[in-house]
Amino acid sequence: MKKVSxxxxxxxxxxxxxxxxxxxxxxATSFASGSTVxxxxxxxxxPTGVPAELADKDLVTRGEYLSHAADCQACHTEPGGTPFxxxxxxxxxxxxxxxxxxxxxKETGIGNYTDAQFLNAVHKGVRANxxxxxxxxPYTSYTLMTDGDALAIxxxxxxxxPVSSPAKVSNLxxxxxxxxxxxxxxxxxxxxxxxxxxxxxxxEWNRGAYLAEAMGHCGECHTPRNVAYAVNNHRKFAGTLTxxxxxxxxxxxxxxxxxxxxxxSLFSYLHTGHAEGHGGAAGPMGEASDNSLTFLTEGDxxxxxxxxxxxxxxxxxxxxxxxxxxxxxxxEGDAVAGLDGVRGEKIFAGACMSCHEWTGVSPVTHYATxxxxxxxxxxxxxxxxxTVVNGVDRQTPQGRIYMPAFGEGYSDDDIAAVSNYVTAxxxxxxxxxxxxxxxxxxxxxxxxxxATKEAPNG
Numbered sequence: 001m002k003k004v005s006x007x008x009x010x011x012x013x014x015x016x017x018x019x020x021x022x023x024x025x026x027x028a029t030s031f032a033s034g035s036t037v038x039x040x041x042x043x044x045x046x047p048t049g050v051p052a053e054l055a056d057k058d059l060v061t062r063g064e065y066l067s068h069a070a071d072c073q074a075c076h077t078e079p080g081g082t083p084f085x086x087x088x089x090x091x092x093x094x095x096x097x098x099x100x101x102x103x104x105x106k107e108t109g110i111g112n113y114t115d116a117q118f119l120n121a122v123h124k125g126v127r128a129n130x131x132x133x134x135x136x137x138p139y140t141s142y143t144l145m146t147d148g149d150a151l152a153i154x155x156x157x158x159x160x161x162p163v164s165s166p167a168k169v170s171n172l173x174x175x176x177x178x179x180x181x182x183x184x185x186x187x188x189x190x191x192x193x194x195x196x197x198x199x200x201x202x203x204e205w206n207r208g209a210y211l212a213e214a215m216g217h218c219g220e221c222h223t224p225r226n227v228a229y230a231v232n233n234h235r236k237f238a239g240t241l242t243x244x245x246x247x248x249x250x251x252x253x254x255x256x257x258x259x260x261x262x263x264x265s266l267f268s269y270l271h272t273g274h275a276e277g278h279g280g281a282a283g284p285m286g287e288a289s290d291n292s293l294t295f296l297t298e299g300d301x302x303x304x305x306x307x308x309x310x311x312x313x314x315x316x317x318x319x320x321x322x323x324x325x326x327x328x329x330x331x332e333g334d335a336v337a338g339l340d341g342v343r344g345e346k347i348f349a350g351a352c353m354s355c356h357e358w359t360g361v362s363p364v365t366h367y368a369t370x371x372x373x374x375x376x377x378x379x380x381x382x383x384x385x386x387t388v389v390n391g392v393d394r395q396t397p398q399g400r401i402y403m404p405a406f407g408e409g410y411s412d413d414d415i416a417a418v419s420n421y422v423t424a425x426x427x428x429x430x431x432x433x434x435x436x437x438x439x440x441x442x443x444x445x446x447x448x449x450x451a452t453k454e455a456p457n458g
Contacts, residue, residue: 027191028141028213028233031312034200039146042197047206048146048214051297063156066149068295069215070142072157074287076102084157085109085165090136091243091444095172097136105162115151122150125186132182134170135189140231144195144214189230201310208307211300216292218308221247221284238314244444245283246382248374253313263305271301272396276366279373280401282392283383283445290394326360326371326426344421347414351406352422360426367401370426378423381431385419385438386445412438 029036039048049055050062057065067073076099078087086101104111110118110128117128125132125139133139142150175181195214197206212218219231224240226232239249239256249257258266265275273289274280281289293301330345330353348356355368360376362368370376375383391405406415412435419438424430 029209034198036196036198044203047210051299059155060159063152067153067156068292071292074291075099082163085163094176097134097170098168101165103160103163104158105164108164108166118154138217138220140190141217204303204306208303211304212307222250237311239316243284244441245386249316251311251314253315256316266305277372282387286394330358344417347418376427379429381419381423381433384422388415
């Protein structure tokens with residue numbers, strides 16, 4: 001019976017892989033005009049490595065910068081845990097995967113990894129013991145990273161204090177728990193190629209492409225996936241649901257993307273995690289901002305802006321734009337929240353109004369202003385509900401951004417009601433969340449604890 005199950009699993013992955021290959025069709029930067037060449041044949045400034053102002057720094061310092069660019073810490077640190085010690089839960093439709101310990105501990109981390117073994121993990125998703133990593137580790141993006149940059153990151157990780165943190169047990173449904181199928185998946189979806197600069201694009205564009213694709217792996221969150229859960233670049237950066245949060249459309253579409261953002265707004269959002277008139281980062285994007293993007297030089301942020309703005313516009317169904325401003329008096333706005341309006345209004349009045357005001361324009365800080373914020377204009381209400389549940393606690397270059405988490409003090413029905421009220425009052429269209437919807441969102445985003453033991457994982 002076991003052999004039959006494995007055979008069936010192989011057939012499933014081949015079928016999914018083939019259909020996914022037909023559906024995906026091209027690599028991450030094939031949308032751009034011009035020809036690509038091997039890095040050694042590129043005559044302009046090298047788009048890889050660290051920016052010029054760090055070029056004379058030691059290997060560990062360069063590796064630290066590149067580890068931020070690759071956003072290693074966010075995924076390899078569980079909430080409240082030691083940085084890089086693993087245990088972060090990826091809650092997916094088919095189960096939960098836990099990240100690994102990448103400190104130099106020789107028993108539970110990567111302290112025994114050779115350079116070749118580290119490169120295999122980064123580029124091919126293969127652990128030192130020969131087991132395949134699940135692609136929650138974004139090796140299909142990291143495969144574009146140069147050997148030198150990957151080994152600089154290794155040097156930085158090996159400079160850290162080793163932490164004993166045994167692996168947590170991943171829990172996946174069949175057939176996704178069949179690790180032996182991953183080599184077939186990789187044949188379809190991991191190019192195994194290093195980054196190739198585009199001679200038809202500017203040096204700044206190429207630098208931005210390297211940072212976005214090989215390092216920051218933006219598409220892993222912002223690009224929808226195909227039936228085999230591989231990134232579908234036909235809908236590149238068009239937005240999707242990731243870990244219970246909406247990773248929004250960041251293409252140039254003016255209605256649902258960032259086509260109406262000016263250069264300064266996009267720069268501010270990437271550099272600080274907030275843009276006036278557009279809102280701030282929270283959830284996974286907040287983690288990416290705090291652990292990765294805020295550490296990048298202004299030149300690298302400008303390169304990212306150049307690259308992201310070149311991606312072709314793709315329409316999506318969220319978020320809509322606000323059509324009318326919120327009324328100055330809550331009495332005038334009582335009818336906007338639908339069936340659960342009274343409950344949502346009462347919760348807003350008691351827990352939210354002092355910071356956000358009835359107009360949605362905060363008297364406390366512009367970070368708390370609700371009008372024109374993408375999450376508030378998202379009629380699904382997903383990110384509003386997640387923000388209410390989890391709160392916001394971020395340290396930005398401009399200081400701390402804090403909103404308390406209400407997830408333990410309010411029921412799922414309460415959170416649904418206030419989220420519906422906020423999106424209706426301050427956004428383009430009110431959400432229709434139920435308590436069950438909020439419970440499902442909690443489960444997708446929660447970082448569940450698990451008993452630690454030696455076991456294969458992500």
